[in-house]
Amino acid sequence: MYSRVLNGFRANLFKISLLCAGHAIALLTPAGSRHNIPQASHRSSMAEDLTTRDFGTARAALRGGARESFGVPMLVLCGSYLGFGALVRESGLAIWHGLFSTLTSWALPGQVALVELYSVGAPLLVIASAVALTNARLLPMAMTLMPTIRGANVPRWVYYATAHVIAVTGWAAAMRVCPTLPSEQRLAYFAGFSGTLWISTLGATAIGFALADTVPAYVTLGLVFLNPIYFMLVFASDLRQRSRMLALVFGTVIGPPLYLWSPDWSLVVAGLAAGTLAYGISAAREARS
Amino acid sequence: MTGNLNGVMGEFWWPFAVILTGAAATYVWRALGIALSGRVGTDSRIFEWIACVAYALLAALIARMIIFPIGPLAETYLADRLGAAVGALAIYFLTRNNLLAGVSVGTAALVALTWSRTIF
Numbered sequence: 462m463y464s465r466v467l468n469g470f471r472a473n474l475f476k477i478s479l480l481c482a483g484h485a486i487a488l489l490t491p492a493g494s495r496h497n498i499p500q501a502s503h504r505s506s507m508a509e510d511l512t513t514r515d516f517g518t519a520r521a522a523l524r525g526g527a528r529e530s531f532g533v534p535m536l537v538l539c540g541s542y543l544g545f546g547a548l549v550r551e552s553g554l555a556i557w558h559g560l561f562s563t564l565t566s567w568a569l570p571g572q573v574a575l576v577e578l579y580s581v582g583a584p585l586l587v588i589a590s591a592v593a594l595t596n597a598r599l600l601p602m603a604m605t606l607m608p609t610i611r612g613a614n615v616p617r618w619v620y621y622a623t624a625h626v627i628a629v630t631g632w633a634a635a636m637r638v639c640p641t642l643p644s645e646q647r648l649a650y651f652a653g654f655s656g657t658l659w660i661s662t663l664g665a666t667a668i669g670f671a672l673a674d675t676v677p678a679y680v681t682l683g684l685v686f687l688n689p690i691y692f693m694l695v696f697a698s699d700l701r702q703r704s705r706m707l708a709l710v711f712g713t714v715i716g717p718p719l720y721l722w723s724p725d726w727s728l729v730v731a732g733l734a735a736g737t738l739a740y741g742i743s744a745a746r747e748a749r750s
Numbered sequence: 751m752t753g754n755l756n757g758v759m760g761e762f763w764w765p766f767a768v769i770l771t772g773a774a775a776t777y778v779w780r781a782l783g784i785a786l787s788g789r790v791g792t793d794s795r796i797f798e799w800i801a802c803v804a805y806a807l808l809a810a811l812i813a814r815m816i817i818f819p820i821g822p823l824a825e826t827y828l829a830d831r832l833g834a835a836v837g838a839l840a841i842y843f844l845t846r847n848n849l850l851a852g853v854s855v856g857t858a859a860l861v862a863l864t865w866s867r868t869i870f
Contacts, residue, residue, distance in 0.1 A: 690853055
């Protein structure tokens, strides 16, 4: 029964995504723009300054982006990937699995979902659906980033290649900094910034994996706990829109009991049930007012 | 199906296939976003529903990671994990969405609470 529901949903999801993808912007981007990842003080003062910056060349902008990725965002992100590396080891997987995951996916919530679901023996279809649903936020993020980094005479495949490093931290920085740059330097800045974060998290994944067994158990605990706390805080700041806030609350409430009922299907069922309920309630409220 | 393929591919190679599937399910959103950028409007109820489902799923995932964790966290007390999570939220909001402060306090609180159990 659930597979039928899931299949129907996935078919719909695909069609809907194609038809209505743009509408996600209004719904999801406030979330992204409100991820107030703290910056070093000189960087935040820079963010307020809207005068045009100029690195001189695209190559220099690439280096500039790489340089500016070092800071608190990288610290929190790498800390979380240390936790991911540790989780990979605790789940009985090899370091190569962890590195391959960070290399090919680079979207932490989906990576964690995959490793956790895999370790409890969930079917591939469930894992793929959970990862796809977990990472749906990347669609509106990519759509809003594109106009911000677009330059003249750039082949389309370059954008599709760069798209791979779209993730919350680099996205937030690019949305802030790129409009202040000459258009031919924007893509380079984003690529330098996000690419550096990507490479760093590969190192963090490996180190986290190595640390998981060699450091005191308490440190491993803290590292592994970083993941859920990081996600929780990122989404806790996103309570402005009623339907999404309700979805978060309902998902939190029915997720754990459903897990007791079925470890495999609880996430998808909780997402569908709580999400539909939240959407229904806020839609009904809107209709009444 | 999983079991059979797992048997054929083995404990080492099968996870790579799973991870690659997950990577495809991740990249497709990014590519779709690029493909659709600048071409579509921004007003649909059905996508609001999808957003709700995605958010509820994430919330359920986070709740499960804290309440029914696997791996090393399974050894800690539920009360400690919940206490640390509440502490992280409190610090996060008190510091006006300072992610570093919230994350640090949350993880440090769990480590401290777990450690304190060994003393008393």
